[in-house]
Amino acid sequence: MLDPFSLLNSNYVNDFLKIVILIILVFYAIFAAIVVRQVNLMSQTLITSISPIVKAISLFNFGFSLGLIVLVIGIL
Amino acid sequence: MFASLVENPLNCKFEGQDADEDILLLVRAHPITNLNWILLAILVVTVPFLAPKISSFLPINLSLIPMQFQLAFLIIDYLLVLIIVFEGFLGWYFNVYMVTNKRIVDVDFSSVLSKSVDLALLGEIQEADSHMVGLWSLIFNYGDIAIQTAAARVVMDFRSVPSPNQISDMIMDLAERSRL
Numbered sequence: 169m170l171d172p173f174s175l176l177n178s179n180y181v182n183d184f185l186k187i188v189i190l191i192i193l194v195f196y197a198i199f200a201a202i203v204v205r206q207v208n209l210m211s212q213t214l215i216t217s218i219s220p221i222v223k224a225i226s227l228f229n230f231g232f233s234l235g236l237i238v239l240v241i242g243i244l
Numbered sequence: 245m246f247a248s249l250v251e252n253p254l255n256c257k258f259e260g261q262d263a264d265e266d267i268l269l270l271v272r273a274h275p276i277t278n279l280n281w282i283l284l285a286i287l288v289v290t291v292p293f294l295a296p297k298i299s300s301f302l303p304i305n306l307s308l309i310p311m312q313f314q315l316a317f318l319i320i321d322y323l324l325v326l327i328i329v330f331e332g333f334l335g336w337y338f339n340v341y342m343v344t345n346k347r348i349v350d351v352d353f354s355s356v357l358s359k360s361v362d363l364a365l366l367g368e369i370q371e372a373d374s375h376m377v378g379l380w381s382l383i384f385n386y387g388d389i390a391i392q393t394a395a396a397r398v399v400m401d402f403r404s405v406p407s408p409n410q411i412s413d414m415i416m417d418l419a420e421r422s423r424l
Contacts (some may be wrong), residue, residue: 202357203330203334213361214259216245217256240316
């Protein structure tokens with residue numbers, strides 16, 4: 169019986185999946201950028217002691233999402 | 245820092261706060277309301293562990309998926325977890341209701357791209373009705389508070405806040421005091 173997952177080893181499916189994964193990661197990076205803006209807005213509205221930490225996490229998340237795009241281009 | 249009901253919070257200010265204005269009460273939704281996104285995050289975390297077990301009952305062999313794709317799907321899965329947890333926390337932490345010595349402030353970030361800040365002067369408040377509906381509300385002591393002004397219009401809704409009776413009583417005491 170032909171296993172549908174064996175198709176993943178073909179070049180066309182491979183390239184298609186690579187593009188799909190990259191599109192997902194690009195959308196994630198856009199979302200992460202929106203989250204940075206959202207966190208800035210939230211931190212301006214309610215100023216608390218953890219605001220700088222939350223801002224740092226959002227920036228790290230955005231940087232991480234950009235780094236992942238580069239990484240995935242490299243490994244796939 | 246992560247409490248859902250704080251009296252006279254320290255190191256906390258809000259946009260538009262007057263110099264002579266003090267925050268008397270800072271209220272967030274009850275922590276139990278976070279259970280939805282916590283359970284969702286746990287479910288998504290377990291997907292990579294459950295997938296091989298589930299696939300053993302199906303006529304598919306996940307080990308045939310190339311290693312680099314398995315890694316990419318794992319990364320996407322954990323990104324999803326990260327965003328569920330981060331957005332869940334942000335939504336809970338920054339959606340606050342504040343009672344100051346002058347007014348009531350409702351800060352609402354209902355989605356990533358929306359922000360609303362509702363204000364009501366304490367002196368204009370006529371009623372603060374609390375409602376606890378459902379088993380969870382009764383077990384964990386949380387509920388909603390509807391605040392009305394003189395025009396008998398609901399101007400603010402405190403949603404799923406802890407000890408709603410205590411908060412509504414405090415709001416009414418402050419409203420009466422500000423009218424004197």
